Amino acid sequence: MESAEITIGVEGLAPETGYRVPYRVFTDPEIYQREQREIFRGATWNFVALEVEIPNPGDFKSTFIGETPVIVTRDGDGTINVVLNRCAHRGALVCRQPRGNAASLECVYHQWSYDLKGNLLGLPFRRGMRGQGGMPADFDISRHGLDRLRVETICGLVFASFSDKVEPLRLYLGPLAVGHIERLFNRPIKLLGDQRQYIHGNWKLYAENVRDPYHASLLHLFHTTFGLYRATQQGASRIDATGRHSALHSVASSNNDAADKSAYAGMRSFDTGFSLQDPSLLAGRKEFVDGITLVILALFPNLVVQQIANTLAVRQIVTHGTDAFELVWTHFGYADDDSDMDQIRLKQANLIGPAGLISMEDGEAVEIVQAAIKGDSERRSFIAMGGGQAVDSDHLVTEGAIIGFWQNYERIIGFDPTK
Amino acid sequence: MNFRTLTAAELHYEISALQVEYADLLDDDRLEDWPELFTETCLYQVIARENADRGLGVAAIFCTSRAMLVDRVVSLRRANIYPLRHHRHILSAVRVTAVADDLVQAQSSYLVLQTRADGATEIYNAGKYLDHIVFAYGRLRFSRKIAIFDTNRVDTLMVTPI
Numbered sequence: 001m002e003s004a005e006i007t008i009g010v011e012g013l014a015p016e017t018g019y020r021v022p023y024r025v026f027t028d029p030e031i032y033q034r035e036q037r038e039i040f041r042g043a044t045w046n047f048v049a050l051e052v053e054i055p056n057p058g059d060f061k062s063t064f065i066g067e068t069p070v071i072v073t074r075d076g077d078g079t080i081n082v083v084l085n086r087c088a089h090r091g092a093l094v095c096r097q098p099r100g101n102a103a104s105l106e107c108v109y110h111q112w113s114y115d116l117k118g119n120l121l122g123l124p125f126r127r128g129m130r131g132q133g134g135m136p137a138d139f140d141i142s143r144h145g146l147d148r149l150r151v152e153t154i155c156g157l158v159f160a161s162f163s164d165k166v167e168p169l170r171l172y173l174g175p176l177a178v179g180h181i182e183r184l185f186n187r188p189i190k191l192l193g194d195q196r197q198y199i200h201g202n203w204k205l206y207a208e209n210v211r212d213p214y215h216a217s218l219l220h221l222f223h224t225t226f227g228l229y230r231a232t233q234q235g236a237s238r239i240d241a242t243g244r245h246s247a248l249h250s251v252a253s254s255n256n257d258a259a260d261k262s263a264y265a266g267m268r269s270f271d272t273g274f275s276l277q278d279p280s281l282l283a284g285r286k287e288f289v290d291g292i293t294l295v296i297l298a299l300f301p302n303l304v305v306q307q308i309a310n311t312l313a314v315r316q317i318v319t320h321g322t323d324a325f326e327l328v329w330t331h332f333g334y335a336d337d338d339s340d341m342d343q344i345r346l347k348q349a350n351l352i353g354p355a356g357l358i359s360m361e362d363g364e365a366v367e368i369v370q371a372a373i374k375g376d377s378e379r380r381s382f383i384a385m386g387g388g389q390a391v392d393s394d395h396l397v398t399e400g401a402i403i404g405f406w407q408n409y410e411r412i413i414g415f416d417p418t419k
Numbered sequence: 420m421n422f423r424t425l426t427a428a429e430l431h432y433e434i435s436a437l438q439v440e441y442a443d444l445l446d447d448d449r450l451e452d453w454p455e456l457f458t459e460t461c462l463y464q465v466i467a468r469e470n471a472d473r474g475l476g477v478a479a480i481f482c483t484s485r486a487m488l489v490d491r492v493v494s495l496r497r498a499n500i501y502p503l504r505h506h507r508h509i510l511s512a513v514r515v516t517a518v519a520d521d522l523v524q525a526q527s528s529y530l531v532l533q534t535r536a537d538g539a540t541e542i543y544n545a546g547k548y549l550d551h552i553v554f555a556y557g558r559l560r561f562s563r564k565i566a567i568f569d570t571n572r573v574d575t576l577m578v579t580p581i
Contacts (some may be wrong), residue, residue, distance in 0.1 A: 098469070280484075360578060
């Protein structure tokens with residue numbers, strides 16, 4: 001078992017402190033299947049929707065947990081349900097639209113019909129026709145509903161779980177994540193739109209990326225040059241007690257351009273020759289009394305909640321095999337935003353998503369790793385910035401939260417596929 | 420130029436020529452010239468169909484001035500990190516949808532093909548343009564160009580304008 005505390009020796013060289021992840025976890029189909037079973041369909045809570053996406057009775061949304069299709073519905077009494085999107089008859093997709101409103105769910109293949117909680121309501125020719133055919137006499141309609149998942153919500157975020165063992169949602173999230181969720185979802189929100197991108201890399205490379213304050217000011221020149229995020233900022237990397245969730249935050253008002261320039265001297269990241277002809281892109285408002293202007297809250301396994309300046313969004317990870325995943329960005333504002341604030345958020349949306357002046361590069365970062373590790377599954381990465389341990393830090397020059405993610409992952413999946 | 424004085428054929432020719440020039444600038448990587456095809460206060464929006472259909476405003480790219488278009492290009496050249504790609508715009512079904520003295524509205528379909536560094540070509544983005552075109556400072560320019568793309572799921576990233 002590898003861990004951060006163990007120093008790693010290379011033959012003939014002095015041992016070094018650091019944490020290493022075998023590249024096979026990003027390429028091995030068996031590990032991927034194990035993740036689907038033990039993580040996404042295991043004892044975790046997965047984000048499936050914002051409540052504002054399904055505000056009215058009959059509203060539904062189809063989405064995925066890992067690669068498993070599910071339907072999120074709001075039924076007549078206002079209850080939110082999450083059911084497996086798979087007909088109990090012969091396995092067809094019941095819901096074939098991304099979203100909509102319906103009184104019931106009906107499979108097109110043989111018209112088996114379910115209510116919004118997933119109970120089977122009826123099926124054609126159940127009693128046969130003219131005395132012929134029909135289901136056997138012992139057919140029990142109550143035993144053929146859609147599989148129901150556990151559902152819990154927090155501040156308008158809907159989570160579902162296949163597990164009856166996982167702890168209640170708030171306990172699963174823990175105080176760090178709950179605190180950030182309550183801060184960002186402090187009042188009713190409104191939906192501003194979705195963005196989707198398909199990234200040709202393993203989903204865990206993105207899990208690393210959003211737990212990595214080290215890269216954020218180096219890869220993303222736009223961040224650094226315009227002071228949205230710099231490693232020199234006042235900020236912190238915080239890790240949940242289990243290691244699985246983490247939060248990075250920073251305070252842009254702590255920028256000191258002169259000192260920051262010298263800190264980034266010689267690096268391409270701080271481009272003093274680049275200024276905006278139309279600075280309205282970055283003209284925002286101070287929104288939070290705590291002064292925090294950037295939060296990346298990474299929730300295991302499939303969600304990132306973000307605030308970057310005045311952009312607020314959730315990013316859902318949908319896996320597509322070992323070497324691809326889809327990232328679904330759902331942007332939101334507050335229901336009480338005035339029209340100027342709406343415009344600020346829509347304009348700053350230029351910063352994030354697949355065309356985001358900041359975030360477009362994360363897709364590329366994931367893909368250049370996936371491309372380079374092909375065929376060499378025994379080699380390992382080296383993660384040591386900040387000390388090589390899964391500990392909190394009051395600075396941003398650390399990879400500690402990445403190690404927290406992997407230690408939790410090791411407990412669930414392990415790094416050795418033969419065990 | 421009063422657009423109403425042009426015949427339908429003349430108008431169609433003028434609009435088509437502008438569209439072709441637009442596609443050429445993008446496909447030939449002459450991006451620094453691309454903002455010149457817009458008016459100073461313009462709207463350029465590249466938005467997923469799933470958002471446009473729901474009346475939701477979030478767009479992949481949303482610029483409200485020519486200066487913002489310039490900033491996009493400068494960012495692409497100086498700041499952003501992305502792989503080498505070539506794009507090819509295929510335009511079709513160009514048509515004028517409304518004519519006023521000083522404004523033409525047009526719609527067209529487009530397909531953007533993407534060729535990766537390894538030489539493989541794929542369909543990258545499919546959609547329609549909704550354009551407002553005016554005559555300003557000696558030539559036709561877009562006062563508004565909205566690209567509504569069917570390809571809701573963008574392949575990796577979008578750095579070059581559509």
